[in-house]
Amino acid sequence: MSTVLECRNVTKEFHVAGSKVVAVDDVSLEFTGGDVLAVVGESGSGKSTLARMLLRLMPVTSGTISFRGDDVTHLRGHALRNYWSEVQAVFQDPFASFNQFFPVGRLLRRSLALAEVDRDEADALIEECLGYVGLTPAQALHKYPHQLSGGQRQRIMLARALMMRPKVLLADEATSMLDATLRVNVLNVLHDLKDDLGLTVLFITHDIGQACYLADRVAVMEHGKVVERGTTDEVIFAPRGDYTKRLLADVPDLKGSLKRKV
Amino acid sequence: MSTAQAPTTVLARAVNVSAVYGGGDRDFTAVDRVSLELGEGEILGLAGESGCGKTTLGNSLAMIANPPLYVVEGTLDIDGERIDLTTLRGDGDLARQRKYRGGVVSMLPQGAMNAISPTLRVRNLVIDVMRAHDRSVTRDEALDRARDRLKMLEMPVRVLDSYPHQLSGGMKQRVITVVSTLLNPRLLIADEPTSALDVSSQRMLVEMLLAMVEQRIMSGVVFVTHDLPVLSQVSDRLAIMNAGRIVEMGPTEQLVHDAQHEYTRKLLSSVLDPTQETRSRGRNRRSHTGIGEGESL
């Protein structure tokens, strides 16, 4: 298994009202191809900031990010757009991810230029990608975002990400705003995509339970640092770090202890 | 099933509550003739997914439904009084409503912790809330009560001097919970109080709610949320809502282990906790089960 995406000593500092906030602190992570890797952290852990830097939507303060061995830390313009045909993402808020003034089909067509597909193949590609997420063009293309359900919106976002046939798919809290019953479905889809398309999936979440269900490897972040990493079994069932242990202990247990007192 | 575990005293009983989103020729029934009962000292969990009507039911019970939402039928028996929850006339009896809201039934809306005015220190919020309910309360009285309450719940009194942005999410939520119960309501309706919090803050809030019920600050809580695991920790009884109706209701333990309704089972099976069972499910899942909505596992 080779390393597909890697960050070394990545740090992000923000200057807010005269003081310095370190959101990501010297993080080094390797993502191996064909795996699902989860980055778990609570709010303020820096996981979303890290995600944005990996996506090159935000500049790093220091450190390097490499994709398949090439340094992508300071990409711009055409090279950056090439990067985005290899690394894509789905974000947390299905509604906010859309431009509410245009039908959904327009968003999908917009990616055509990036996918380097001409108009004839366009319809076929759109249909194929919608198919991966269980939708047909007739159901979706002409609709406006507000006419769709949250689950449908998120699935279209996934389809959009797949149009570029990326190697890496980053899901930043992509299931957090979905209802519980839908969540499992979407997680299953992500798993299927890994199997069928050989995607490397980066699953960013605050919910260690979802990571347990989906991921092969887990990294735990706290206050901008990676405090634990390993296979899912290692991290969740044999945690070494205190923070990980506390995190696991705080997760409310559905069937375990049903004593009224917590 | 219900009688064996029935609460000793009934604190409140809601009968046939219906609420409708109106306007134009299309009505949408958000809550469809729902009845429920809450015992003295009991925490009732109201669970369901988005759009099921649980928040609307909470708003109806707290009498804060606003147009275009109208409560078209329903009564609440509490403290020996039968209260008409309907808001057809829109204005209603303001003085009575003011006495009811906050004093008898208090609502802690979803996102309340982010809706606090950022220019107010917490102590000013306390004063505003208490005086809005009762003009005769003085500033000092209000602050004294707040201080006593904070000490009782083992929270730092200095939060009174803080601005909202100086407090963490978990602290803000606990503060706003304290503020919304300063008037010792008989019933607190909390709408998704834990949803925006980290698991450690969730735990602290839940522990605080249990302590508050134990210390009789309020006599009962309706805990509205989509998060079943949190409910299983804190609630005595659970009501599962779907499409404006309660599909199943009963003691928490019973529901979690032996759910009768198909929807309850579906909801329970979609809970993913960090256990070996979940891990196996993830590993052994049947691939290509399709993405049909309503698929059960």
Place this chain on the structure above:
Amino acid sequence: MSTPNVAVVDEQAAPRSNPFRSFNFTARFWVALVLVAFVLLLGLAGFLYPTASNDKVGSLYDAPGNGIPLGTDNFGHDVLAVLMAGTRTSLIIGLLAGVIATVIGVVVGLVAGFVGGWLEEFLMGVTNVVLAIPSIIVLILISISLPQSNLWSLAVVIGITSWPWTARAVRAQASSVATREHIDVARLSGARLPSILFRDVLPYILSYAVMAFVLQVSGAILAEAALSMLGLGPAGTDSLGTQLHWALAFQAVASGAWWAFLPPTIVLTLVSFGFLLLQASLDEVFNPRLRRGKRKQMKQTAARRLEQAQREQVQRGTPVAAAPGEGGNS
């Protein structure tokens, strides 16, 4: 108390507010529209009015009467005819200047707010400089330095000095839109900056741009009036301002010839008030949260629903909740 036969409902489309349907036309809006329409019609009526604005129909300050509804001005022209022509001129200047100012303001605000960084600093610096200089002084200086002032030059001059306000408002909004997720998605889809600005940012600030435009037009009309009263107005054309200029020059107030200065003043007031009201009511139109709701309609709906509920209960033989107005404890 489970009811096994209650159907399980799949996730439906959550009733999100339709961005297109959220136009709510309030009473205030219609009043404002009527005022503005009146002024517009007044300007257009000049084409139908039999007398031209430069026909000599009487002598200095003839009182209204004899088929001349508003009397004559200092040149012996029909005041009403002059008023109509003047309104038209003022409106044209206002609209032109408004368009120029809004376009400049929106472009500057969009780019500054969205791109940020040093470009934003630079553009905002320029905006603040233009804003700080009292525009009337600039207008006077530019007008004096031009060989002859006509309708177009006046409109341009007013337009290029009044855009900062719009730029600031748009920049603040563009800045906030830039942080939204759909912008990230657009970038990830390979969209370039002009496309993002035009398609992903502009629609979100359009309501602000429209409101800014309304205010710019109103402001421009008043600015023109001010300049014209100082004698810097469009040469050879009548405008509301020039009417007032002549009224002042020929001491209409002292002679008691109210018909010479009152009509243009009233029209200017209507313009100012009407446009301002329009802008204020547009805020309600665009922003559904400020909506006051169609109360009566909803009450009828709710009453209908209650009736239906009562009918169903009667059928089932269960007690009926007290209806409002029939006693009960509400």
